[in-house]
Amino acid sequence: MTTSIKDVARLAGVSVATVSRVLGNGPVSPELRARVEAAIAGSGYRPNLSARRLRSQSSRTVGLIVSDICNPFFTAVSREVEDVAYREGMRVILCNTDENPDKEAMYLRLMQEERVSGVIFAATRETAARLDVSALGFPVVMIDRAGPASACDAVLLDNAAAAAQLVEHLLAQGYRSIGGLFGNTSSTGAERHAGFVAALSQAGLPVEARFVAPSAAAAEREVANWLRQPDAPRALIASNGLLLLGAVKAVRGAGVVVPEQLALAGFDNDSWTELTEPGMTVVEQPVAEIGQAAMGMLLERLRQPERPVRKVVLAGRLVPRGSSRRAGSA
Amino acid sequence: MTTSIKDVARLAGVSVATVSRVLGNGPVSPELRARVEAAIAGSGYRPNLSARRLRSQSSRTVGLIVSDICNPFFTAVSREVEDVAYREGMRVILCNTDENPDKEAMYLRLMQEERVSGVIFAATRETAARLDVSALGFPVVMIDRAGPASACDAVLLDNAAAAAQLVEHLLAQGYRSIGGLFGNTSSTGAERHAGFVAALSQAGLPVEARFVAPSAAAAEREVANWLRQPDAPRALIASNGLLLLGAVKAVRGAGVVVPEQLALAGFDNDSWTELTEPGMTVVEQPVAEIGQAAMGMLLERLRQPERPVRKVVLAGRLVPRGSSRRAGSA
DNA sequence: CTGAAAGCGCTTACAG
DNA sequence: CTGAAAGCGCTTACAG
Numbered sequence: 001m002t003t004s005i006k007d008v009a010r011l012a013g014v015s016v017a018t019v020s021r022v023l024g025n026g027p028v029s030p031e032l033r034a035r036v037e038a039a040i041a042g043s044g045y046r047p048n049l050s051a052r053r054l055r056s057q058s059s060r061t062v063g064l065i066v067s068d069i070c071n072p073f074f075t076a077v078s079r080e081v082e083d084v085a086y087r088e089g090m091r092v093i094l095c096n097t098d099e100n101p102d103k104e105a106m107y108l109r110l111m112q113e114e115r116v117s118g119v120i121f122a123a124t125r126e127t128a129a130r131l132d133v134s135a136l137g138f139p140v141v142m143i144d145r146a147g148p149a150s151a152c153d154a155v156l157l158d159n160a161a162a163a164a165q166l167v168e169h170l171l172a173q174g175y176r177s178i179g180g181l182f183g184n185t186s187s188t189g190a191e192r193h194a195g196f197v198a199a200l201s202q203a204g205l206p207v208e209a210r211f212v213a214p215s216a217a218a219a220e221r222e223v224a225n226w227l228r229q230p231d232a233p234r235a236l237i238a239s240n241g242l243l244l245l246g247a248v249k250a251v252r253g254a255g256v257v258v259p260e261q262l263a264l265a266g267f268d269n270d271s272w273t274e275l276t277e278p279g280m281t282v283v284e285q286p287v288a289e290i291g292q293a294a295m296g297m298l299l300e301r302l303r304q305p306e307r308p309v310r311k312v313v314l315a316g317r318l319v320p321r322g323s324s325r326r327a328g329s330a
Numbered sequence: 331m332t333t334s335i336k337d338v339a340r341l342a343g344v345s346v347a348t349v350s351r352v353l354g355n356g357p358v359s360p361e362l363r364a365r366v367e368a369a370i371a372g373s374g375y376r377p378n379l380s381a382r383r384l385r386s387q388s389s390r391t392v393g394l395i396v397s398d399i400c401n402p403f404f405t406a407v408s409r410e411v412e413d414v415a416y417r418e419g420m421r422v423i424l425c426n427t428d429e430n431p432d433k434e435a436m437y438l439r440l441m442q443e444e445r446v447s448g449v450i451f452a453a454t455r456e457t458a459a460r461l462d463v464s465a466l467g468f469p470v471v472m473i474d475r476a477g478p479a480s481a482c483d484a485v486l487l488d489n490a491a492a493a494a495q496l497v498e499h500l501l502a503q504g505y506r507s508i509g510g511l512f513g514n515t516s517s518t519g520a521e522r523h524a525g526f527v528a529a530l531s532q533a534g535l536p537v538e539a540r541f542v543a544p545s546a547a548a549a550e551r552e553v554a555n556w557l558r559q560p561d562a563p564r565a566l567i568a569s570n571g572l573l574l575l576g577a578v579k580a581v582r583g584a585g586v587v588v589p590e591q592l593a594l595a596g597f598d599n600d601s602w603t604e605l606t607e608p609g610m611t612v613v614e615q616p617v618a619e620i621g622q623a624a625m626g627m628l629l630e631r632l633r634q635p636e637r638p639v640r641k642v643v644l645a646g647r648l649v650p651r652g653s654s655r656r657a658g659s660a
Numbered sequence: 661c662t663g664a665a666a667g668c669g670c671t672t673a674c675a676g
Numbered sequence: 677c678t679g680a681a682a683g684c685g686c687t688t689a690c691a692g
Contacts, residue, residue: 002467014662017662017687017688027661032661047686049443054670055667055668055685056668056687069399070406070409075400075405078399079400082426091423093421096412110421115378115380135374272605276605334668336669336670346669346670351677351678359678380668381670381684382670382671383670385683385684386684
């Protein structure tokens with residue numbers, strides 16, 4: 001049907017081995033190389049990657065497993081990962097797990113069947129805790145969420161420090177009653193909660209934290225309820241972009257004025273956060289660096305399987321905006 | 331290294347053919363099936379998809395080629411495509427072209443090397459015009475942008491009607507001086523421009539349109555310039571979500587009040603559009619339906635290669651918000 | 661530098 | 677229902 005390396009060899013009057021060497025930039029005389037290249041161009045030949053992968057026992061494929069590509073954080077990271085991968089002549093297989101451990105297990109099995117070179121993985125806390133990386137057969141770089149203690153490479157935000165930074169910012173702006181909203185499936189949510197608790201405790205303030213499913217809808221419901229209570233906080237920190245979005249919607253729905261009645265702050269400098277009135281105070285994650293660092297660590301691990309496990313911890317950047325303006329000031 | 335079908339066969343005391351039949355749900359006696367399944371479970375065997383693809387001459391892979399996954403329209407479409415694909419036991423290869431015809435050509439070649447079952451493609455106008463789909467060797471479903479006239483299946487928005495709908499909405503709100511900002515690389519921009527021109531002409535109004543590169547930054551620059559001119563329009567339509575975002579930033583930067591000094595409207599009901607103050611009037615594209623329809627058409631084409639070419643044209647939905655409130659009203 | 665041959669891990673007629 | 681055998685399209689030692 002489609003032309004194979006055999007057809008090209010016949011056309012050029014050489015062996016298939018020589019055609020293969022031309023394709024792989026092996027040692028071939030200029031004369032034969034020219035004949036083979038002419039035959040390739042003339043026949044419209046395209047190498048079959050499945051055959052090449054099978055024979056060379058190298059898929060040159062990386063799996064990227066995230067909860068949902070529609071989360072702008074993962075969108076941006078994936079774009080970066082794909083760019084680096086294609087530049088290295090590798091392919092990316094993207095998987096959305098919706099924070100569902102069953103889907104995670106299914107996709108990990110798929111990765112084994114694809115014989116991927118490696119995987120970049122934002123795992124749920126459940127999977128991260130139970131996963132035996134060494135049994136997988138390929139290296140894993142965790143992103144966003146920590147993996148099982150020091151069992152594999154990871155690129156992480158300094159979540160506790162970033163959450164503490166938000167608390168300190170709100171304290172400096174004069175807020176004392178600060179609530180926190182955290183995702184209940186990821187270690188990220190847990191770490192940000194820890195930083196939140198530590199900063200408040202150090203200031204001698206009580207801790208009000210709630211955990212929800214990591215979706216805007218769940219956050220909106222939770223915050224709507226929260227605001228109805230007499231002891232509702234005067235400031236609120238949301239532990240990621242989706243939760244912050246839900247919080248904003250709840251606040252709008254309740255007719256609460258930001259920041260006069262409730263200050264808001266959160267994670268992820270998504271494009272919408274600077275367009276609300278007032279703009280949202282956030283900790284920006286270095287998304288491009290995270291994607292690049294993850295692919296970089298994976299490539300180094302492939303080159304050097306026995307190198308020691310590394311965690312790269314990146315700092316967030318506070319972007320103060322109107323949503324956390326000083327209480328009582330214009 | 332890794333266990334193969336041969337190891338499983340030896341373990342179960344059957345031939346490799348029988349193992350293959352168990353894997354493929356072929357006819358096997360209950361007894362042998364049980365022995366094979368035990369051997370698979372015991373050995374941790376995982377089928378090698380490259381080998382299966384090579385031998386069966388079927389990749390069960392679809393290519394998804396878009397300009398940039400970071401554009402929320404394509405993010406949402408891709409999520410839908412992937413969900414349908416995985417449900418059908420197929421895999422998706424995602425490619426970002428940045429509206430660059432060279433990258434488009436490179437990725438199409440890659441798709442041939444992957445022996446993909448088919449491709450879903452949002453092509454630049456340049457590539458759409460010159461592309462010989464029949465020479466590719468796999469079926470193509472165009473999305474968002476029209477392909478070469480009736481040469482292949484397509485899922486499209488009724489762009490002209492949607493643009494006209496926006497114009498008519500602004501007219502009904504009392505606006506007479508209406509400018510349009512369009513992307514200069516896609517047929518989508520051209521079609522929306524055509525609908526824009528038609529609606530204004532029918533109303534006997536002059537046409538003010540500008541074309542820019544399809545990025546928020548380019549739109550911001552263009553609108554900033556435009557607003558400085560004495561004959562700047564009183565209302566502005568932006569032809570996609572990125573351009574609308576750029577327009578909003580320019581408007582903010584210039585201190586122009588929406589809608590009192592300038593009404594805004596555009597395409598794509600991205601999450602930020604309802605969070606600005608005022609909210610943005612937009613035509614919402616049925617992103618989920620577009621993704622599903624594209625995968626659906628591709629699957630039908632694969633089942634039935636000779637079926638007549640079809641174009642599915644979906645209607646947009648007007649979402650009126652404050653950015654186009656009646657001129658002079660509260 | 662070049663070619664003949666083996667083999668990667670599967671599936672699929674073909675016999676039985 | 678089952679197995680022996682061929683072959684998908686490549687790459688890679690091995691000789692020369």
